[in-house]
Amino acid sequence: MEMTFQPILEKSNNNPIVIAGPCSAESEEQVLSTAKELAKDDRVDLFRAGIWKPRTRPNSFEGVGVIGLKWLKRVKEETGLKTTTEVAKRDHVFEALKYNVDVLWLGARTTVNPFSVQEVADALEGVDIPVIIKNPINPDLKLWIGAIERIYKAGIKRIAVIHRGFSHHGQTKYRNVPRWEIPIELKRLYPDLPIICDNSHICGRRDILQQVAQKALDLNFDGMMTEVHPDPDNAWSDAKQQIVPKVFSDMLTELVLRKESFDDPMFVNKLEHLRHEIDEIDDELINILSQRMKISEAIGEYKKENNIAILQTNRWSEILERSVAKGKAQNLSEDFMNVIWMAIHQESINHQVRIMNAKSEEKIK
Ligand code: PEP
Numbered sequence: 091m092e093m094t095f096q097p098i099l100e101k102s103n104n105n106p107i108v109i110a111g112p113c114s115a116e117s118e119e120q121v122l123s124t125a126k127e128l129a130k131d132d133r134v135d136l137f138r139a140g141i142w143k144p145r146t147r148p149n150s151f152e153g154v155g156v157i158g159l160k161w162l163k164r165v166k167e168e169t170g171l172k173t174t175t176e177v178a179k180r181d182h183v184f185e186a187l188k189y190n191v192d193v194l195w196l197g198a199r200t201t202v203n204p205f206s207v208q209e210v211a212d213a214l215e216g217v218d219i220p221v222i223i224k225n226p227i228n229p230d231l232k233l234w235i236g237a238i239e240r241i242y243k244a245g246i247k248r249i250a251v252i253h254r255g256f257s258h259h260g261q262t263k264y265r266n267v268p269r270w271e272i273p274i275e276l277k278r279l280y281p282d283l284p285i286i287c288d289n290s291h292i293c294g295r296r297d298i299l300q301q302v303a304q305k306a307l308d309l310n311f312d313g314m315m316t317e318v319h320p321d322p323d324n325a326w327s328d329a330k331q332q333i334v335p336k337v338f339s340d341m342l343t344e345l346v347l348r349k350e351s352f353d354d355p356m357f358v359n360k361l362e363h364l365r366h367e368i369d370e371i372d373d374e375l376i377n378i379l380s381q382r383m384k385i386s387e388a389i390g391e392y393k394k395e396n397n398i399a400i401l402q403t404n405r406w407s408e409i410l411e412r413s414v415a416k417g418k419a420q421n422l423s424e425d426f427m428n429v430i431w432m433a434i435h436q437e438s439i440n441h442q443v444r445i446m447n448a449k450s451e452e453k454i455k
């Protein structure tokens with residue numbers, strides 16, 4: 091679907107869009123004090139606070155509800171900061187509009203569900219308000235685009251997206267892995283769609299917030315959303331990832347806006363694609379090497395059973411010669427092939443020796 095977007099905010103400079111505020115609105119005092127601190131930093135464009143919180147498990151704090159909208163209204167009146175909150179249902183939209191929230195956002199758990207997105211889109215029909223759409227929890231670009239299309243079809247042109255990382259199996263240093271190639275592909279498809287990085291939900295921890303924000307800017311993202319709380323350790327949701335306003339301002343100051351060689355978005359995107367390809371190939375290389383070692387181990391067992399020495403010089407010379415010749419034919423230098431194959435051979439021998447020793451120990455027992 092053809093889409094052209096308009097800016098979600100009018101900015102007098104080219105600086106990134108900066109959205110900050112607590113994960114959840116907890117009390118009038120907490121909302122107002124955070125906003126007042128943030129308003130002192132003129133780089134902050136939008137004040138965020140979750141009023142309705144989609145929690146993974148029931149019995150967690152699910153947001154203060156409509157009363158929080160009154161606090162956001164006070165934020166606007168008393169600090170001049172524009173406000174944004176998450177909406178997931180028809181009623182959320184109507185309530186937020188009643189209290190003049192400036193920008194609405196769809197959370198990751200909403201984007202993932204076309205029924206919910208459509209419900210919000212229907213409620214927005216005929217309303218002129220900027221909407222920011224977070225990526226779905228799972229790394230599905232089509233689902234993300236689908237949500238953008240549904241909101242766009244409701245007549246909303248002021249749209250931005252938020253990259254907040256993706257759910258994953260296994261351990262990583264992130265709460266939600268970034269999979270940068272996905273937002274980059276979205277940017278390639280829709281160059282005028284602003285992309286904002288939510289480093290808080292990507293990281294899930296404070297110590298790598300800066301590095302992820304910098305990476306986003308190096309990739310030419312258009313802004314960032316960060317969770318800021320006056321007393322992060324005691325926050326009612328997402329305590330581990332929130333930072334105090336002062337730390338947030340310091341983070342902004344330390345960010346390098348654009349690195350010289352990274353000025354051209356197409357260059358950056360292309361580079362990121364190529365780097366991703368390299369990572370994939372490296373993963374494959376590691377898999378293949380590990381498979382090779384497993385075969386060496388099988389050979390080791392076989393040699394042991396038949397009482398044959400591990401190193402058979404003829405065979406090794408044959409392998410090396412064959413590999414160097416094949417490498418040369420593919421533009422890999424002789425020196426390089428020698429070094430790599432010696433290392434591979436040594437590792438194979440180590441694996442075989444390990445197998446033989448293990449077998450001997452078994453016998454001794
Ligand atoms: C949030 O912004 O606090 C939130 C719930 O985020 P997400 O939808 O990205 O999980």
Ligand code: MN
Nearest residue numbers: 113317327328
């Ligand atoms: Mn949060």
